Amino acid sequence: MLTTISLSLLVQALINGLLLGLVYTLISLGLSLTLGIMGVVNVAHSTLIMLGSYLALELLQRLGLDPIISAVVAVPVFFLIGVLLERLLISRVARTSQTTGLLVLFGVLVVIEGAAILRWTTDTQVLTVSYTNASLTLDGIAIAVPRLIAAVIALALVVLLDTFLRSTLYGKAIRAMAQNRDAARISGIDTDRLSLLVFGLATATAGIGGVVLAMIFPFDPQDHYRWLAWAFLVVVIGGLGSIRNTLLAGLLIGLIETVSSILFPFQYVYFIVYLLLVVALLVRGQGLAGSQSRAL
């Protein structure tokens, strides 16, 4: 039986879940883009997210920049990192076996994580700004302001990216490349340059994702695997079909996380997530990379 108190608790959990879900969509976009368009499984994706969090930390500590501004700064910085990674490493392994690509990206993960530990040690960090503990209260339902801001930034990016892929000529070319790289090339699309763009964009979303996550959660150089798990789950459930499906999957994961964290101690949330991942992998099977769903 639902009392009014538990009802408002539930509504609060649902709102929180949707807000988190938007953030989860944002951190999954990069993985989905590189996988769907370039066929690259970026195992280093979550280390880029972690770097984004530290960018926000450094900018806050050194220049006093608000994380909202850091999210804007992250775009060119991480786009550049992505372009460099693509040019230096990914483009070299694109034509070799997938094993080589995975090994190289695993190496990138090791280097970034190691460098982050050297620079920032393994201590847990928190971003504290004026509104960190602020919340909006409405009818007994409290919404944390950082979560709201994070969700708005995430939503803005999801809409921007979706519009870019749907309505611009570049977006059309990228979608063509996702369907058939060789055919796109024959039609005169410069797939090498587009790969740079896609990887840059994917890295930029990871960077902003990191900034945004840092507003909500504490972070350290080694707990980013959690975000890899979440992002992978969103990609598996949402498929590589479209950004809108990714958004739906992200919102679903956000809701599941907040609802299950009311019902169980927090560490069990991980196992619910793993269970979901297993079920999703078993159900989707080949569908994940199937030709039908590749039409991003």
Added chain:
Amino acid sequence: MSSALLERVATGARWRSWLYRGLGAAAAVGLLALLGVLIPLDWVTTLSSVFMYIMLAEGWNILGGYAGYLNFGMVTFFGVGAYTAGVLCTQYNVHPLLTIPLAGSVATVVALLVGVPALRLRGVYFAILTLIISFLTQVLVTNLGITGGASGIYMPALPFDAFTNEQIFYYAFLFLMVLTVLLAFLIEHARFGYALVAIREDEDPAEILGVRTTWLKTQALLLGACIAGIAGAIYAFHTSYIEPQGTFSLDISIDVVLMSLVGGLGTWQGPVIGVPLMLVTAQVLRILAGELPFLGTALPPEFDRVVFGVILILVALLAPSGVMGLVRRVRGRRLTV
């Protein structure tokens, strides 16, 4: 000359080459066994660790090397093995020797939980899933009551003096390493190994030609996990203290991948070459870190992770078949001339 004679000569030559190889291997193992009583204590410890990593790398290589399915979470099975031994021994008073096969079994069951969802899929999702599961297992072990949480488990000490103790582990790891290398050698020359290589080279045709890909991949994973579990159990008794951060450290997964890669993926010799090579490199880096000032400050010891990452990238890009690839190229040239 009759073909029967030719055949007999050829078989004789083959027999002789096998005999020499066998004798060489036996001599090497005999030498290592002898070293166990001759060399000083810290060397015994170092070599034990070499043997342990060869076990892990050979176990990893079955699926990762031959079949090309990269497991970035090998430490999961190692850690599960260590913790199985720890929990059974300290909480249920199971005899230490009995916990070792049990550790292998539990690690195999965990591998089943990873393998069944991931290995039905083609390609690379397996790699991501292994990273995720190794993180999840670490969280679980840190938060469970039975594992002692973050404070870990103190293992019971063996009733011997320090040197005898080290020697016991030396011979245990040596024995198991020889078994694992032998297993890898046999797999490489058996239908199982050929089928795994077929999966690596092109999975679809392999399946069309009748290779039961999913089952074989799962078998390869389980075998590797069992070996890692056993290694983990012995490691737990050897270090006498296990805790989630160190026992489930990603460093172990990285080391195993890198050692196999440097030695040569998909060859039984690869880990045997790669493990000592990388352990020596790590040692040199540690010494360098102490002596080389970098930008005015001494390098912290953790910088070897970054160097290992760079080595991983460079080897994967420039020499993806490792030392064995170079050896085979030189040998191949000699044969074709």
